[in-house]
Amino acid sequence: MNLDELDTPVLLVDGDAFDRNMKHMATLASQAQVAWRPHAKAHKSPAIAEMQIAAGACGICCAKLGEAEVLAAGGSRDILITTPVIGTSKLMRLMQLANQTTVSVVADNESNLEEMATCAHNAGVRPDVVIEVDVGQQRCGVPPGHEALVLARQVMESEWLNFKGLQGYQGSIQMMPDFDSRRTANLDALGKLIETAVIIRNDGIQVDYLTGGGTGTSVIDAAAHGLTELQPGGYLFMDSRYRDIEWAHSKRIPFEQSLIVMTSVISKPADNRCIIDMGLKAVSSDGGPPVLQNLPHASFKFAGEEHGELAWENGGCPLALGEKVFFIPSHCDTTVNLYDRFIVVRDRIVTDVWDIAARGRVQ
Amino acid sequence: MNLDELDTPVLLVDGDAFDRNMKHMATLASQAQVAWRPHAKAHKSPAIAEMQIAAGACGICCAKLGEAEVLAAGGSRDILITTPVIGTSKLMRLMQLANQTTVSVVADNESNLEEMATCAHNAGVRPDVVIEVDVGQQRCGVPPGHEALVLARQVMESEWLNFKGLQGYQGSIQMMPDFDSRRTANLDALGKLIETAVIIRNDGIQVDYLTGGGTGTSVIDAAAHGLTELQPGGYLFMDSRYRDIEWAHSKRIPFEQSLIVMTSVISKPADNRCIIDMGLKAVSSDGGPPVLQNLPHASFKFAGEEHGELAWENGGCPLALGEKVFFIPSHCDTTVNLYDRFIVVRDRIVTDVWDIAARGRVQ
Numbered sequence: 001m002n003l004d005e006l007d008t009p010v011l012l013v014d015g016d017a018f019d020r021n022m023k024h025m026a027t028l029a030s031q032a033q034v035a036w037r038p039h040a041k042a043h044k045s046p047a048i049a050e051m052q053i054a055a056g057a058c059g060i061c062c063a064k065l066g067e068a069e070v071l072a073a074g075g076s077r078d079i080l081i082t083t084p085v086i087g088t089s090k091l092m093r094l095m096q097l098a099n100q101t102t103v104s105v106v107a108d109n110e111s112n113l114e115e116m117a118t119c120a121h122n123a124g125v126r127p128d129v130v131i132e133v134d135v136g137q138q139r140c141g142v143p144p145g146h147e148a149l150v151l152a153r154q155v156m157e158s159e160w161l162n163f164k165g166l167q168g169y170q171g172s173i174q175m176m177p178d179f180d181s182r183r184t185a186n187l188d189a190l191g192k193l194i195e196t197a198v199i200i201r202n203d204g205i206q207v208d209y210l211t212g213g214g215t216g217t218s219v220i221d222a223a224a225h226g227l228t229e230l231q232p233g234g235y236l237f238m239d240s241r242y243r244d245i246e247w248a249h250s251k252r253i254p255f256e257q258s259l260i261v262m263t264s265v266i267s268k269p270a271d272n273r274c275i276i277d278m279g280l281k282a283v284s285s286d287g288g289p290p291v292l293q294n295l296p297h298a299s300f301k302f303a304g305e306e307h308g309e310l311a312w313e314n315g316g317c318p319l320a321l322g323e324k325v326f327f328i329p330s331h332c333d334t335t336v337n338l339y340d341r342f343i344v345v346r347d348r349i350v351t352d353v354w355d356i357a358a359r360g361r362v363q
Numbered sequence: 364m365n366l367d368e369l370d371t372p373v374l375l376v377d378g379d380a381f382d383r384n385m386k387h388m389a390t391l392a393s394q395a396q397v398a399w400r401p402h403a404k405a406h407k408s409p410a411i412a413e414m415q416i417a418a419g420a421c422g423i424c425c426a427k428l429g430e431a432e433v434l435a436a437g438g439s440r441d442i443l444i445t446t447p448v449i450g451t452s453k454l455m456r457l458m459q460l461a462n463q464t465t466v467s468v469v470a471d472n473e474s475n476l477e478e479m480a481t482c483a484h485n486a487g488v489r490p491d492v493v494i495e496v497d498v499g500q501q502r503c504g505v506p507p508g509h510e511a512l513v514l515a516r517q518v519m520e521s522e523w524l525n526f527k528g529l530q531g532y533q534g535s536i537q538m539m540p541d542f543d544s545r546r547t548a549n550l551d552a553l554g555k556l557i558e559t560a561v562i563i564r565n566d567g568i569q570v571d572y573l574t575g576g577g578t579g580t581s582v583i584d585a586a587a588h589g590l591t592e593l594q595p596g597g598y599l600f601m602d603s604r605y606r607d608i609e610w611a612h613s614k615r616i617p618f619e620q621s622l623i624v625m626t627s628v629i630s631k632p633a634d635n636r637c638i639i640d641m642g643l644k645a646v647s648s649d650g651g652p653p654v655l656q657n658l659p660h661a662s663f664k665f666a667g668e669e670h671g672e673l674a675w676e677n678g679g680c681p682l683a684l685g686e687k688v689f690f691i692p693s694h695c696d697t698t699v700n701l702y703d704r705f706i707v708v709r710d711r712i713v714t715d716v717w718d719i720a721a722r723g724r725v726q
Binding site for chain 2 (some may be wrong): 005007008009010041063064072083084086087089090093108109111112134138139140141142143155171263265266267269273275277278280281282284285302303304305306307309319322331333334337338339340359360362363
């Protein structure tokens with residue numbers, strides 16, 4: 001099927017750019033001799049997870065238990081859940097999952113660990129636990145230092161939990177525009193994680209697993225040799241926010257834009273504007289409006305949930321009814337989460353369809 | 364199942380409030396002797412469409428063809444597609460749908476009507492066409508007056524299309540805060556639609572169908588006796604934006620909030636804040652952040668795609684790990700579009716599960 005034959009709005013992946021991104025991260029990690037466990041929250045697709053494993057990834061990260069369940073059902077065999085799993089109902093689901101595949105989960109709370117141990121005992125499994133350290137984001141995690149040691153001890157003393165190591169993720173710095181500032185902030189965060197590992201090691205507990213990092217700090221993390229495992233997610237797709245940050249002093253962006261929303265003109269009500277079939281339900285807006293790819297003189301604005309408007313300040317809309325208009329999403333994760341599949345295109349031909357099977361799995 | 368046993372984040376419907384909203388719109392329309400064709404873009408659920416028909420609705424509106432296909436497969440028998448359907452591929456899908464159920468579609472373009480007639484001829488069906496008039500929104504639609512007459516004539520002259528009437532929807536005024544301003548703007552828009560109908564009637568073409576309106580103007584439209592059919596969507600659920608507009612001089616809100624996102628505390632990193640499991644993937648942000656329902660002293664902010672943060676300015680987070688926190692979405696349509704089902708609760712007991720079968724059907 002040709003690109004022009006697809007109904008719109010549709011979520012496209014430029015297959016060649018995607019392949020280069022896939023390969024580039026594998027090379028980056030391999031040259032730095034660091035493991036990489038890409039984050040499935042970006043793609044929510046067992047098919048892509050499988051490709052990442054084939055490219056050398058050591059396993060997969062999932063943000064939520066429900067996402068992990070779908071990835072495991074789709075064949076993923078080593079999954080880290082990067083958000084705490086709270087409450088008996090979810091912990092029992094976690095143990096069912098741990099019975100099927102290798103699962104590790106982050107934790108930052110004593111009572112959660114107690115309940116987890118009870119559930120693990122009841123289910124007869126022994127999941128891996130990663131203590132989450134707040135290295136600056138002020139989200140989940142215990143402060144660096146002693147509190148992490150207390151939780152590590154608790155895990156070590158539990159017959160039904162296995163202490164795997166530490167997670168320190170600094171999501172809020174991934175998109176700092178200035179490269180030097182981002183590197184400074186990232187090395188500061190990394191220092192807190194390493195310092196915590198030292199404190200735990202000094203207590204006689206082995207810590208040989210430090211996981212974290214994202215696409216925006218991937219180059220920095222690979223060079224720093226602090227983390228033992230990288231968690232990049234968005235690198236496969238990129239988006240306008242990632243595109244607009246400074247990547248290094250050379251200014252070269254190491255990853256290419258591969259995610260595109262293709263839309264069509266559905267109404268031409270005036271000479272200086274037209275209406276397209278992409279509104280708030282077809283691309284996410286939390287990172288700002290999407291960026292027009294092929295019409296330098298037009299401006300875009302949302303016109304409700306189902307429509308978008310293109311306007312030309314000086315008149316002269318050059319588009320015919322039905323003509324295709326292409327957009328770069330501002331935020332790849334939340335745009336992917338609106339769609340059920342990726343349509344993969346190479347040289348304007350559809351070569352693959354990848355299901356976004358874990359779409360909407362927020363539980 | 365009890366409310367407390369549900370995994371979170373979860374999209375709840377307060378069944379009693381929902382029922383009252385359902386009944387109130389039926390009463391409003393029945394007393395005004397106007398037909399109502401509720402908009403399924405709000406709920407995307409064949410189960411709810413069936414309830415609306417049972418409550419007296421004359422049919423269902425869908426925003427997109429793909430939404431209509433799911434609603435028809437789920438049993439809906441009279442569907443108006445309120446956005447133009449452009450291009451041969453979609454028009455052929457439209458004709459397949461018209462072979463299964465009664466379908467009408469809006470149009471605002473001569474070449475689209477030509478292609479539609481050809482496709483109808485090829486498929487051997489004769490769909491109803493509604494000419495869309497731009498009554499002020501500056502989105503789709505021809506200007507009021509002569510241009511609508513030209514298209515109405517084109518439909519009348521086509522052997523394969525049936526002229527049904529006019530659509531005039533003023534989406535941008537639905538949430539004007541001041542009731543009087545909203546009424547003035549709405550009556551102005553209505554005047555343009557009626558004036559256009561008169562021009563077409565003066566040409567000898569019968570026009571006995573004028574469809575439009577939304578939840579925010581429903582009270583005004585019912586009293587105005589201008590439209591022959593109302594298209595409210597959000598009235599079943601409401602949201603914080605609809606809640607905050609002035610509904611009438613009496614200040615009484617005719618519809619109740621029935622849509623709720625239930626979340627849980629997943630981390631307690633400090634005394635003055637906690638982290639919940641609702642981020643940008645579990646509630647929409649295009650209408651602003653969701654509104655906390657049960658914690659008057661806390662403030663909410665998004666903390667990424669998977670997390671939210673609650674903060675207390677003066678310390679003292681009163682919530683335990685796992686405790687439930689309830690939110691009113693700022694925008695019901697785009698929040699519903701993130702979920703696969705509604706969990707219906709009455710007196711804290713789950714009484715129904717309604718599939719959001721047309722979720723994501725943007726084509």
